[in-house]
Each structure stands twice: as structure tokens, then as C-alpha cells.
Amino acid sequence: MADGSWYDADIDHVIISEAQIREKTAELAKQVSADYAGVDGLLLVCVLKGAVMFMADFARALGRHGPPAELDFMAISSYGQGTTSSGVVRILKDLDRDIAGRHVVVIEDIVDSGLTLSWLLRYLESRSAASVEVVALFRKPDAVKVPVPVKYVGFDIPTEFVVGYGLDFGERYRELPYVGVLKPEVYARA
Numbered sequence: 001m002a003d004g005s006w007y008d009a010d011i012d013h014v015i016i017s018e019a020q021i022r023e024k025t026a027e028l029a030k031q032v033s034a035d036y037a038g039v040d041g042l043l044l045v046c047v048l049k050g051a052v053m054f055m056a057d058f059a060r061a062l063g064r065h066g067p068p069a070e071l072d073f074m075a076i077s078s079y080g081q082g083t084t085s086s087g088v089v090r091i092l093k094d095l096d097r098d099i100a101g102r103h104v105v106v107i108e109d110i111v112d113s114g115l116t117l118s119w120l121l122r123y124l125e126s127r128s129a130a131s132v133e134v135v136a137l138f139r140k141p142d143a144v145k146v147p148v149p150v151k152y153v154g155f156d157i158p159t160e161f162v163v164g165y166g167l168d169f170g171e172r173y174r175e176l177p178y179v180g181v182l183k184p185e186v187y188a189r190a
């Protein structure tokens, strides 16, 4: 449907295309680059697994402009296998280094209820970062349960469960290059 890949049979419709993601990522990287000009060693923190694609593309886009950045990864999970947040956040992998005094930019794929991010921001601030801001590629403004300060937002999308570009359903569909909504029968057979 979208580009002829075998997953397309499961996709009802595309919400954001690969080209739109590419364009927006470049735009966000330019904004961050301008705002952090002069900062040496910005620390990008990727929230695994969902943000893995966005981190890779965003970091490369930032690399065209600077400032120089380091990359670190946290794995936290609040969704389990389903489509609603449990609200219980588990750290599966912590940061490798101390972030005290560092300028941190959190790279997130999506802000839905806001539960994951509000937990993460509290966690990072408790570790004495000099500053913490968030870049989120997608946000569902009508789904937010806990308001979180997200300085850089790519796309506001409707309150629907989406997959692709890092976002999974039962660990599948993360490798889709676009973001879309699954056909109802996919949930029925899960």
C-alpha cells in the first residue's frame, strides 16, 4: 500500500510518510543546532526501543550542523505487549555515564499519555543535568494524561495507536519507514 513492502498488507492507512519524517527531522535538527550553538558535548539520550530510528536519523541530521554531540541510550518500558500504557515504568537499561552538569536532549519517538516522559524527566533531573529538553517526533495532544514540557515536537497526530519508524505492536512493525495505523483484523489475530 505505502511502498510495496510485505508489511503493507497489515497497514490500514499511512499517517506520516517517510519523506515527511525526513523533512521534519532535518528541521528539528536545525532548530536544536541553533539553540545549542556553542555547547560542547551535547548529550543525546535515546529512549529505546521506540526512538531508535529517530535517534539515528536525528543524530545524523544534527551532525551536519553541530554542535558536537555524544549519544547515550536508556531502555525503559511501560507498554508491555498491548496498546495502552501500564503507567509502570521499568528501567531495562540505564545510562552509561554520569550526566551531572551536562546539557541533555532526550530523543523520543512519541508522547502519548506522557507517563513515560514525565517519569524520565524526573529521573534525569534527579541526576543533576545542567539542562534537559525533549525532542519528540510525534505527540498525541488529546491523549496526554500528564502534561510534559516538550520543547521540540515533530507532528501532532490523532489519538490512535500507530506503528512504524520504531513504534511496535507486539515488537513488530518497528522497521517500517513510515508511520501508519494497523487494520482492525491485525488486532483480532494477535
Ligand SMILES: O=P(O)(O)OC[C@H]1O[C@H](OP(=O)(O)OP(=O)(O)O)[C@H](O)[C@@H]1O
Pocket: 047, 048, 049, 050, 051, 076, 077, 078, 079, 080, 085, 108, 109, 110, 111, 112, 113, 114, 115, 116, 117, 167, 168
Ligand atoms: O506517553 P506514553 O503513554 O508513556 O507513551 C510513550 C512511550 O511508549 C512507547 O514506549 P514503550 O513503553 O512501548 O516501549 P518501546 O519503546 O520499547 O516500544 C514509546 O516509545 C514511548 O516511549
Ligand SMILES: Nc1nc2[nH]cnc2c(=O)[nH]1
Pocket: 079, 110, 111, 112, 113, 160, 161, 162, 163, 164, 167, 168, 169
Ligand atoms: N507502537 C506504539 N507505541 C506507543 N506508545 C505510546 N503510544 C504509542 C502508539 O501509538 N504506538
Ligand SMILES: [Mg+2]
Pocket: 050, 079, 167, 168
Ligand atoms: Mg512499544
